[in-house]
Amino acid sequence: MVASSSSPAKIRKVLGLGFWVQGFRCFPWLAVNFFLKDGLQVDSSTLQLLQNSANLPMVGKPLYGLVSDAVYIAGQHRVPYLALGAFLQAVSWLAIAILSQSGISLSTMSLYLLLGNLGASIAEVANDAIVAEAGKQLTSSKHSQPSSSGELQSFVWMASAVGGILGFFLGGFAIDRYAPQKMFLFYGFILSVQFFICILVKENCLNLPKRRSDAGIREKLSELSIALRKHEIAYSITWFAASYAIIPSLTGTMFFYQTQYLNIDSSVLGISKVFGQAAMLMWSVIYNRHLKSVTPRTLISAIQVTMALFMISDALFVEGFYRNMGLSDNIYVVVFSGLSEVLLFIKILPFSILVAKLCPPGCEGSLMAFVMSAIAIAFIMSGYLGVALAAYVGVTGNEFSGLPLALLIQAFLTLLPLYWSSCIPILELESDHVNEKPGSKEE
Template sequence: MLSTLEESGGCPISGALQTLSWSVLVLHSGVRSSVGPLMGVLLVSNMGAAIADVINDALVAESVQKERGKTKGELQSFVWLALAVGGVIGNFVGGLALSWMSSTTMFAIFAVFAAGHLLFSSFVKERSFNFKSLSRQRKKNIDLMEKSSSAIDVLKVQAARLMDLVTLPDIAMPLAWFAASYAVIPAMGGSIFYYQAQYLHIHPTYLGLAKVMGQMGLMAGSVLYNRYLKGSSPRKVLLAVQVLLSACMLSDIILVSRMNIRLGIPDHLFVLGASAFAEAIAQFKVLPFSVLLTQLCPSGSEGSLLAFFMSCHCLATILSGYSGTYVASMLHISVDNFTGLPMGIFIQSIAALIPLFWISCIPATTHKLAAV
């Protein structure tokens, strides 16, 4: 399916969808004040972003086929480092801009960036990335597209190949662990954010800086992984990340119980510390797992597998959000009542440790599988 998307110009489609959605927000103020139309526009924008992410993953996955020995994992680390740097700059500049720009102006800037993406991607072809040779599987995909008279036929064949791949035990078991490691955690981030903003009245500037600090943590984690951890056992790395994630989640109890005040730490400084890094750690976990999948995947199928993996990640995150909403409802957490929030944080932190019971699904060492 990745071959079909790439050859049909997926990046221009992505840019067009995002340009359209942000332009609508700029030109029609009524859309911004109505929940239904606003959700529709944001859905279109997110679809465009998702298409771009899929193609980026495919390009990275195809490029890492040339990595050998000590260079394995370096490209993914560099990509995550670039992502973190972009996040730091974007959150910092965006936080400053919000203090003197209207939302309409901000939406217009987003639309201009999306239009630039559309223009640039329209002139960039996959062959310009100078891949020296196509894999045997990739050549089969292209030959199939040339011979087939129907895109549906191509998608059916590609979907069947993807199913054959993801049902392999060596692929299915790690994928199941990773998806479950997110899905079993009831996400309390929304409740914690409302507590910080509505109850503690922490200035939005500090909440924005917390995002910047989290992205800086992600940047540091990417460098640390590339230098010291990429050769380590993937099972040990993911186990350590999961434990660290649980600890950072649990640290929010210090804020909710007001223990930080007794320790002389102001609220706005505390959110710039451990509270800011839980989200960054959850993002960082994708890096070692994507490296693991690339090492396990048969040559020629990396792009499709990485795209499927990110889809599983998104689905697991959605399930985590819904379960977090359910837990918040059961504990009667609302904008006016945060008495149950410490228990919600504790449940979230303990749930983050549950995947450790089946950490054996992650291989201690890796080996490349034969082509499907």
């Protein structure tokens, strides 16, 4: 059929745009960090609390997934939610851009950031569901290439990374040249364009698997419950979320340390994040070409160890070890800090492919949304735990003597989940099913 043969290209266009726009979210968020620090004069703890609290709408992703699985809008259940997500984000950022700087309070800023993240979470749920549905369809149509189910995930990962590279690159230079409101206005314009494109796209052109349009939310909730009762799914999600939640996040503290104490220029921070996004892009290419045959458990465990090593390296950096060796602070921040930040996210790629393969047909949206919700909750817990850790070791916006100890504690807690990595099942990649139950030994 013509529609079937052309649908993969159309799906890539829709998903490519969606993931690129979400990757570009770093552009206004970089301005938010500086606006809160310099404009509203918040301290490092308040900055980190706001950063993590703004992610609360992400916790509702299972609900958004259930609704998108069960509630059809004009015969469609994915693309309309992409449009809705873009609309809510556009309203949020354009509203912040229009308000005068003197008229923006911390509570007003928090409200609009929550609205923007609500729209982002709805869009991400729809994007993830399309990836899961289309990925399975590609696998079933390519019996000679079972690993093709990971190709679409790698593609959208690259699209997001490209958006992140461009967003951080432009943001790092724009923050010194333009008011934050202008950056918010620019991103709001991009979201408006995405909204109008989405309302013009007909979902039947994507040739997604047909679902019963009369399936209610209660039925979808039952399907999700059945999926979550499968041990290989429940154990995997629990371990993966815990591997984030147990690590105290020190992003706000490090931001203040780099900008307040080291006086690192904003353009350097932008380049650092560009370097990290470029690493994410390379990771998706390397994974797609060379690592698809490696079990997710092996990859995720290796990434977890690498994260701990980078945290130890950060402790040495704060102590002046690299500075004494002649390595400038700017170079370390660009290379090591850039890589350290993205390590938190690159293990999501093999895990999302694992979950997509384990996911029963019909609840892709709700299950992937549940996974992203669990990760969002874990990130929020990690952020709050980081604030508590910073307070425990005596780190403030102007006092950083306890930061090396905090980083070493962070590294130790990062290694702890490895003792329970058997919760991640070993995937039989050649036949697209689980070969061993959680708890089995990896050979």
